Amino acid sequence: MKRVFVGAILVALIVLLDRLPADDFPTAKATLIAGVILLGGHIAGHLLSRVGLPRITGYLGLGILLGPQSLAVIDNDTASLLGFLQELAVAFIALAAGAELRLEQLRERMRDILRLTLYMTTLVSLSVFGFFYFIGTDFLPVADGLGAAEKASIAVLLGILAVARSPSSAIAVIRECRARGQFPETVLGVTVALDVFSIVLFAIGLSVCQALVSSVTDLSFMVTVGGELVGGILAGVLLGAALAFYIGKAPGNVALLLLGTALVVTHVAHGMADYVRATHDLPVHLEPLLICVTAGFTVRNLSNRGDRFAEAIDAVSLPVFVLFFCLAGASLDLQSLQTTWAAALLYIVIRSGSLFGSCWLAARHDPDRSWYGISFLTQAGVSLGLALEVVRRFPEWGTAFATIAVAAISINQLIGPIAMKMALLRAGGSQTRS
Amino acid sequence: MKLVLAAVLLTVLAFFGSRVSVIQLLLARIERIPGVRHLLLTGTEFVLVGLILGTHGIGVLDEPTLTGLAPGFGLGLAWIGLLFGIQWDVRRLPPATRAIIPAALGQAVLTGAFVAIGTHFLLRLYLGWDDESSLVGALSLGAAASGTAGIPKSVRAGSEGLQRLLRSIADVDGLVPILTFGLVCCLPLLHDGDTRFWIWFGCSIGLGLAVGLVVTVLGTYRLSEDDHLVILFGAVLLGGGAALQLSLSPLLVNAIAGFLVANVARPRTCSAIRRLLLEGDRAVYILFLLLAGALWNPGSNQTLGLALLYIGVRMFGKWLTAGWALRKWIPAAHVRRVGLGLISYDGLAVAIAINLQLLTQSPMADLVTTVVLVGVVINELLAPLLAAAALRGDVMSSRVEGSA
Amino acid sequence: MRIRSCSISQTTNPRDRPLKLLFLFIYRQDLVDEALEALVEMEINDATVFEGTPMERILADEVPIFAGLWQSHGEAEGQTRLVVATIEDQALTSLISVLSDVGVDLGKPEIARLYSVPIEYHRPVN
Numbered sequence: 032m033k034r035v036f037v038g039a040i041l042v043a044l045i046v047l048l049d050r051l052p053a054d055d056f057p058t059a060k061a062t063l064i065a066g067v068i069l070l071g072g073h074i075a076g077h078l079l080s081r082v083g084l085p086r087i088t089g090y091l092g093l094g095i096l097l098g099p100q101s102l103a104v105i106d107n108d109t110a111s112l113l114g115f116l117q118e119l120a121v122a123f124i125a126l127a128a129g130a131e132l133r134l135e136q137l138r139e140r141m142r143d144i145l146r147l148t149l150y151m152t153t154l155v156s157l158s159v160f161g162f163f164y165f166i167g168t169d170f171l172p173v174a175d176g177l178g179a180a181e182k183a184s185i186a187v188l189l190g191i192l193a194v195a196r197s198p199s200s201a202i203a204v205i206r207e208c209r210a211r212g213q214f215p216e217t218v219l220g221v222t223v224a225l226d227v228f229s230i231v232l233f234a235i236g237l238s239v240c241q242a243l244v245s246s247v248t249d250l251s252f253m254v255t256v257g258g259e260l261v262g263g264i265l266a267g268v269l270l271g272a273a274l275a276f277y278i279g280k281a282p283g284n285v286a287l288l289l290l291g292t293a294l295v296v297t298h299v300a301h302g303m304a305d306y307v308r309a310t311h312d313l314p315v316h317l318e319p320l321l322i323c324v325t326a327g328f329t330v331r332n333l334s335n336r337g338d339r340f341a342e343a344i345d346a347v348s349l350p351v352f353v354l355f356f357c358l359a360g361a362s363l364d365l366q367s368l369q370t371t372w373a374a375a376l377l378y379i380v381i382r383s384g385s386l387f388g389s390c391w392l393a394a395r396h397d398p399d400r401s402w403y404g405i406s407f408l409t410q411a412g413v414s415l416g417l418a419l420e421v422v423r424r425f426p427e428w429g430t431a432f433a434t435i436a437v438a439a440i441s442i443n444q445l446i447g448p449i450a451m452k453m454a455l456l457r458a459g460g461s462q463t464r465s
Numbered sequence: 466m467k468l469v470l471a472a473v474l475l476t477v478l479a480f481f482g483s484r485v486s487v488i489q490l491l492l493a494r495i496e497r498i499p500g501v502r503h504l505l506l507t508g509t510e511f512v513l514v515g516l517i518l519g520t521h522g523i524g525v526l527d528e529p530t531l532t533g534l535a536p537g538f539g540l541g542l543a544w545i546g547l548l549f550g551i552q553w554d555v556r557r558l559p560p561a562t563r564a565i566i567p568a569a570l571g572q573a574v575l576t577g578a579f580v581a582i583g584t585h586f587l588l589r590l591y592l593g594w595d596d597e598s599s600l601v602g603a604l605s606l607g608a609a610a611s612g613t614a615g616i617p618k619s620v621r622a623g624s625e626g627l628q629r630l631l632r633s634i635a636d637v638d639g640l641v642p643i644l645t646f647g648l649v650c651c652l653p654l655l656h657d658g659d660t661r662f663w664i665w666f667g668c669s670i671g672l673g674l675a676v677g678l679v680v681t682v683l684g685t686y687r688l689s690e691d692d693h694l695v696i697l698f699g700a701v702l703l704g705g706g707a708a709l710q711l712s713l714s715p716l717l718v719n720a721i722a723g724f725l726v727a728n729v730a731r732p733r734t735c736s737a738i739r740r741l742l743l744e745g746d747r748a749v750y751i752l753f754l755l756l757a758g759a760l761w762n763p764g765s766n767q768t769l770g771l772a773l774l775y776i777g778v779r780m781f782g783k784w785l786t787a788g789w790a791l792r793k794w795i796p797a798a799h800v801r802r803v804g805l806g807l808i809s810y811d812g813l814a815v816a817i818a819i820n821l822q823l824l825t826q827s828p829m830a831d832l833v834t835t836v837v838l839v840g841v842v843i844n845e846l847l848a849p850l851l852a853a854a855a856l857r858g859d860v861m862s863s864r865v866e867g868s869a
Numbered sequence: 870m871r872i873r874s875c876s877i878s879q880t881t882n883p884r885d886r887p888l889k890l891l892f893l894f895i896y897r898q899d900l901v902d903e904a905l906e907a908l909v910e911m912e913i914n915d916a917t918v919f920e921g922t923p924m925e926r927i928l929a930d931e932v933p934i935f936a937g938l939w940q941s942h943g944e945a946e947g948q949t950r951l952v953v954a955t956i957e958d959q960a961l962t963s964l965i966s967v968l969s970d971v972g973v974d975l976g977k978p979e980i981a982r983l984y985s986v987p988i989e990y991h992r993p994v995n
Contacts, residue, residue: 063706
């Protein structure tokens, strides 16, 4: 009740500020909205946690409510000004994900992680591809009027998209539940591995699709992606070493340092990609997510500053999560669901079924095997990035493809955390504390 | 890209600056000179670093970059305001501090008025400004002049009791600059000619109370450390952003919020939020010194002359008014020089200059920034010497020993 | 220091139930209630709480920028709480676990520190 009262105060403030004569000061408005997001997210998260739902569902829900397609409190200009927070958050959450991966535990579970990853990558992508290639394109409005090569390309890309996962949601739910044990560690390890695999697969898939559509084979792209992966890992190791050194020399205000690092990595990576594209016409892009996961992993496992590093991440992770998921909710394109809900639903059903089946097969000796499948439902950042890349590469049908993808990703983003929380609370190999 | 690099550079410098031992290590020799040591202790050298990074130096912190960083400044101002306000738990103020409040506020008000009146005439007659601009400029400078910073414990001269008395005055008189500048932000010049001064003042109070109420009510639940941090950042961003949007003072708005939290919220919430705010105390100040240095336009001789005059007028005002305010505690023979212990500038002076720059990019704001910064640098060099002179000998009456 | 209460634990035979004297330093005021609740949970109801100031605060030469008022009356109040209590030897491990559960993390010296000394002799006894 008191939280609802506070919510009412926030609403009243927003309404009043809208009506009072104010200077055109967009950055002040963005600052104010960031404050509303944090306070409102705190309230929404707590309200939903009382009914057993994960807090990030509350943050997402608030973002949808405040977003441009609902109350428009977060309008497009504000979302654009606060965009850097989202980028910072993705990189920071990647640092947190890297810090969660403990080498000694990974070694014990390496076989399980690799088996789950390989089974899911193969079975999920083949299932989704197979369904949409042989049956499903009839259900896709985007496929009307397209040739066989284009339909095959759509099926391939949907298959690859189905593999991508959301480390940010995984981290957020694991931290909220304070989950420890074999199950959450395996889930996190698989999530990070799937992200890397999906980037590689996507690069291969794009080359294949381009070959199908234009009959031109360009293998240089594969070399570029390989280089990006190796470069990203190397950059991550170097960054991790630098962070460990800095923490050792000046252990105060590490949290501030990590936030700054996340911001710099994102902008330097994008800046370098733009520079290389402009000067050498090469689509080389070091993935900030990969750099930060590697850096976090390096500090945690290959230096003796791991504990201090992990404490600093813990200290500021909640405000970062609240901002990130609220802004992610605000950016969800729910209007696309109106036109593509059937196709999106089909995709979700096939994907979920194949996830469950592949995990069941891969973890057949694990008593928690029935809980793995639903832990991998969420899709977010990387998936959206892949969808946008399709738009760029295949302008004739890319937009329509992205609409379906975004609709499906939006639904997965909402139901995924709920399913994952349920799995964490029920799996035997998971100890949680709310 | 430049914006990001600038933000990171500022953060790193603020981080290093807040660790005083680093600076002391680097400048171990020259810091033995008392004025220089005090200047380093307060981090005032970062004004010069900011000047080097600013438009008149290497240009890393140029105007578009600083405009892009504006939300960060608003956050910093709100942080300071909330930190100041949350200290004012009136139930727990020691009797000695309560006793000194009227005197402390009195000397601050009189000094501020003295400086403001003098500056107003100088701006009108010497620089030929119109009424409105010179009023806003003069009141801002008066507000910046009224506060005092505490004497560091390293300045040991005279009795412990007198040091504590002066420190108490410095702790309390920050209320005057915050309130004064809050009123300045309600003047028509900063609201496109809107003359509804009391409406805007009411908005400041209402906004502050709303933010404070939000924190207080949310604090009634049993919250984790993480939740306290979310609420703190939320309150600071909300208060700061809303105040800037309405061209009000984030310092005043959040000070009111902090005051409400200190006196109404659960002790656990208040204590947790205060502790988190304290962690950013020095880093925010260093950041503001950097920004002020970057915004500083040191080129004009006229402004420099005015700045030196301002410093002199302020010192005189402090010296005069302190004597009147402290006559109850200090023997008449010694009361005159005690004012020399109140020369050091309050950190709020720099915050006021930054706040004014955010609200109006104008020659008036540039002048206020220049005058305040020159005053800060020179005062920090002179303050320990003057304080040592003020505290020389055993000048206490037994009343001070008992009450301070 | 202000002493709020004073009582001494009792035992029938010190040799049968070895006791320790517990010194729990809590540097975070917002965790004091939790720590005391943890002691109550362990059936330690006769602890005494002292207030003090950390040494580094007294020796600190730093000039407070915006927090001078708090530093002044914070010193008067005391920023450290020292909880002194007696505890049975075998209960110490459980107490550490309970303290950790309520957020008093003894692994972080800036939050809390715990010391115990064996009690050889005490009066009164039952």
